[in-house]
Every structure is written in C-alpha cells, then in structure tokens.
Amino acid sequence: MAEINTGGGGGKHDGGKVRSKKASTRVDMTPMVDLGFLLITFFILATTLSKPSSMTLNVPDKTEKVETEPIKASNVMTIFLGKDNKAHYIFGKAANEDPKLETVSIGYDMRKAIQESSRKVPADKFVVVIKPTKESTYRNMVDLLDEMAITKTKRYALVDQLTPDEKKLLKDKANLDV
Amino acid sequence: MTAMTDVAFLLLTFFILTAQFRAQDAATIETPSSISGIKVPDKNIMTIGLDREGKVYFGIDNQQERIETLENIGAAKGITFTPKEKKEFALMSNFGMPIAQLKSYLNLPKEQQAKIKQPGIPTDSTGAAPTNELKEWVYNSRKANNDLRIALKGDNLAKFPAFKDVLATLQAQNINKFNLITGTEAPPAGWTND
Numbered sequence: 001m002a003e004i005n006t007g008g009g010g011g012k013h014d015g016g017k018v019r020s021k022k023a024s025t026r027v028d029m030t031p032m033v034d035l036g037f038l039l040i041t042f043f044i045l046a047t048t049l050s051k052p053s054s055m056t057l058n059v060p061d062k063t064e065k066v067e068t069e070p071i072k073a074s075n076v077m078t079i080f081l082g083k084d085n086k087a088h089y090i091f092g093k094a095a096n097e098d099p100k101l102e103t104v105s106i107g108y109d110m111r112k113a114i115q116e117s118s119r120k121v122p123a124d125k126f127v128v129v130i131k132p133t134k135e136s137t138y139r140n141m142v143d144l145l146d147e148m149a150i151t152k153t154k155r156y157a158l159v160d161q162l163t164p165d166e167k168k169l170l171k172d173k174a175n176l177d178v
Numbered sequence: 179m180t181a182m183t184d185v186a187f188l189l190l191t192f193f194i195l196t197a198q199f200r201a202q203d204a205a206t207i208e209t210p211s212s213i214s215g216i217k218v219p220d221k222n223i224m225t226i227g228l229d230r231e232g233k234v235y236f237g238i239d240n241q242q243e244r245i246e247t248l249e250n251i252g253a254a255k256g257i258t259f260t261p262k263e264k265k266e267f268a269l270m271s272n273f274g275m276p277i278a279q280l281k282s283y284l285n286l287p288k289e290q291q292a293k294i295k296q297p298g299i300p301t302d303s304t305g306a307a308p309t310n311e312l313k314e315w316v317y318n319s320r321k322a323n324n325d326l327r328i329a330l331k332g333d334n335l336a337k338f339p340a341f342k343d344v345l346a347t348l349q350a351q352n353i354n355k356f357n358l359i360t361g362t363e364a365p366p367a368g369w370t371n372d
Contacts, residue, residue, distance in 0.1 A: 029183060036186045043193030054329060054357035055214035062349050081338070111366075134339050138228065138332040139210040141341065142360060146212040150369060160342050 055145060059158070073097070075125040077117045079144065080162075080170060081106070081136035087144070088174045091117045095165035101173040106143050114151045128156040131166070133178040204272050204296050205229040207333045211361035213369070218359055222325045224316070225359070227272060228332040232340030233298025236315045237272025238326065244268045246322035251314055257281060274298045277311055301343040305350030312347045328356040 060066075073094040080088045085106050093099035104110050118126045130144050141158070148156045162170075162178060170176040207227050220239070227235035238244050245264050252259050255277055259267070263284040274296040275283060283291060301312045320326055328348065332341055348356065365371075 029179070033179075033183050033186065036183065036190055040186060040190045040193060043190065043197050047193060047197050052209065052218055052359050053212065053214050053362045054216050054218045054359050055212050056216065056355065056357055057330075059345070059349060059354045061352065061354055063352065132338040134337065136338045137334065138336040138338060138341050139334040141338060142210040142212060142332070142358060145358075146214070146360075149213060150366060160338075160345075 083135035211363035213365040230335040235274035250318035305346035331359040
C-alpha cells in the first residue's frame with residue numbers, strides 16, 4: 001500500500017529533446033484507507049447487534065375481586081425461590097399436610113422436576129404457583145417465568161405472599177428464614 | 179487496492195447508516211435472558227430500570243415527552259424548571275433520583291453529573307404512599323403520552339422485594355400489563371412455539 005511513485009517523470013534521454021516533466025496523476029490513498037478502516041472498526045463495535053427481547057407479564061387486577069373455585073392441592077406444584085439460585089418445591093400436598101420439600105437448582109433440574117410433576121396430573125389441571133422469597137433475585141423470577149414458557153405450563157401464578165404454614169415448612173426443612 | 183477500498187467504504191457507509199446510538203445510561207443493568215422472541219418496541223416506551231442494589235431508574239424514549247413529563251410533575255410538585263434545565267433533562271435517557279434533587283443536578287456541568295451516584299427514585303411496598311415518586315413519574319408520563327408502554331429492565335442480581343415494590347407501584351395505578359426486558363437465549367433443542 002505504501003508505494004512510492006517513481007514513474008511518470010519525463011527524465012532526460014540521451015541526446016534527446018528536453019521534455020517538460022509530467023506530474024504524476026496518482027494520489028497516495030493510504031491515509032484515506034486507514035481512516036476508512038478505523039471508522040469501520042468503530043461503527044462495527046458501536047453497533048448494538050442483538051436487540052433485547054421482552055417477555056410480557058400480565059398480572060391480575062387488584063381492584064377486581066373475582067370469586068374463583070379453590071384449586072385442589074393435589075394438582076398444584078408450589079415453587080419457592082430461595083437463595084443462591086436454589087428453588088424448593090412441594091407437589092400434590094398443601095404446606096400444612098407435611099409435604100416432601102425438594103430442593104433443586106434453577107435450570108435443568110428445575111425443568112425436569114416441573115415436567116415430571118406435570119405428567120402426574122391431567123394436563124389442563126396442572127397449576128404452578130411461583131413464590132419468590134425475599135432472598136431470591138429478579139433473575140430467578142425471570143428464569144422461572146421462562147421455564148413456564150419452555151415447559152408450556154399454561155396455568156401458573158406469581159404470588160409474593162407466603163402463608164404461615166409455608167414459612168414454617170421452609171424454616172424447618174430448608175433452613176430458610178423468610 | 180481500488181477494489182478493497184471500494185468495499186471498505188461501502189461497508190463504512192452501511193455501518194454509518196444502520197448505526198443506532200445509545201445514550202449513556204445512568205446505571206449498568208445486566209438483564210437475565212429468556213427464550214421469548216418478542217422484540218422491545220422502539221417507540222412509545224417507558225423504561226423502569228432496577229439495578230443490582232435495587233435502585234429504581236426511569237426513562238422515556240421521546241425527548242419532547244420527557245420535557246412534557248417534567249413540566250407535568252413540576253406543576254404537581256410546585257417546582258418550576260427553567261428552559262435550560264428542561265433542555266438538559268430532555269437529553270437524559272434515564273435517571274434515578276428524588277425530584278427534589280433533580281433541579282440542582284440539572285444545573286451541574288456534565289463532568290460533575292457523571293460523578294454523582296444516583297440514589298434511585300423512591301418507591302414503597304404499597305405503591306400508593308405519598309413518598310412514592312415512581313408513581314408520579316409513571317402517571318405524569320402517561321399524561322404526556324397515553325400510548326406509552328411500560329418495560330421493566332431488571333438486573334440479574336436485583337433482589338425480589340425491590341421488584342415487588344415496582345410491581346406494587348404499577349398495580350396501584352391499575353397497570354397490569356407490561357414487558358420485562360431480557361436478553362435472548364436459544365430455546366432448548368426440540369422446543370417449538372405453539
């Protein structure tokens with residue numbers, strides 16, 4: 001690229017006529033190309049390549065009280081989001097019926113647990129209740145909502161209040177003070 | 179070399195034309211990722227940010243609406259902003275501080291603004307307390323543009339109670355539908371959207 005233009009001049013010939021020196025028509029483009037590539041690099045780096053996506057979240061109207069039929073505990077999987085990306089869940093029993101509290105890490109294990117539980121009850125009856133505790137992070141909540149989309153669980157609820165029974169259960173079995 | 183230069187400048191033109199610049203944000207927020215493929219709209223969007231310490235930030239996409247929102251909230255709180263302050267405010271993509279601090283912040287030079295650690299917009303767990311300023315911002319921005327959609331942008335490490343406060347604030351105003359901004363991740367193998 002950094003060529004030196006030597007040709008183009010008339011020069012003296014042996015015994016020939018003296019010609020006027022012809023100026024070179026070639027322009028040194030090196031600085032321009034350098035600048036061009038610098039700008040390309042800048043714009044490539046400054047461009048946001050992947051636009052963020054968004055998930056919609058619809059929450060029930062608080063002012064509107066709709067009387068609904070209580071759901072049977074045998075169809076409900078309640079997932080408590082604990083600390084350190086761990087989740088605890090009970091399935092098939094209410095918190096006061098001495099249920100088995102399982103602990104899984106949020107991710108693949110959680111997904112497997114949801115899928116296994118959903119197979120045990122009729123598809124349209126399966127309900128997941130997600131209860132984030134104060135120890136859990138926003139990421140855990142989004143992950144769980146995402147699991148709902150992945151496992152195609154149509155009926156789920158995000159509930160932020162724990163009943164006294166559930167608090168006791170978590171304290172006794174998971175050593176989680178919430 | 180001519181060919182290479184041609185291609186280089188073609189690329190340059192392309193990148194210049196497609197580039198979208200992001201204004202400096204008040205906080206760095208690392209969002210969790212989800213398999214959701216819905217893109218965040220470019221227009222008519224208000225973004226409520228939640229950083230890892232649970233501080234709340236607020237921003238609107240349109241500069242004109244930012245000014246209107248500021249005028250509305252100023253009128254409600256009895257604070258008048260000078261045209262210079264409004265102009266300064268219009269340039270902020272988001273911010274996180276109580277409204278009482280806003281006026282003095284807007285009058286600071288740019289270098290000093292960057293140094294200030296923003297304390298976040300006050301919220302509370304009921305969403306309706308007089309100290310809750312997020313509700314005022316949401317209300318007044320919707321007054322400026324009724325079509326504004328709400329996007330929540332939370333950090334991975336934000337604790338759930340902080341999110342709950344934001345949720346309570348929105349629900350107290352009867353806003354029950356919003357978007358959570360997430361990164362994009364690939365769905366597990368074999369997963370189909372139906």
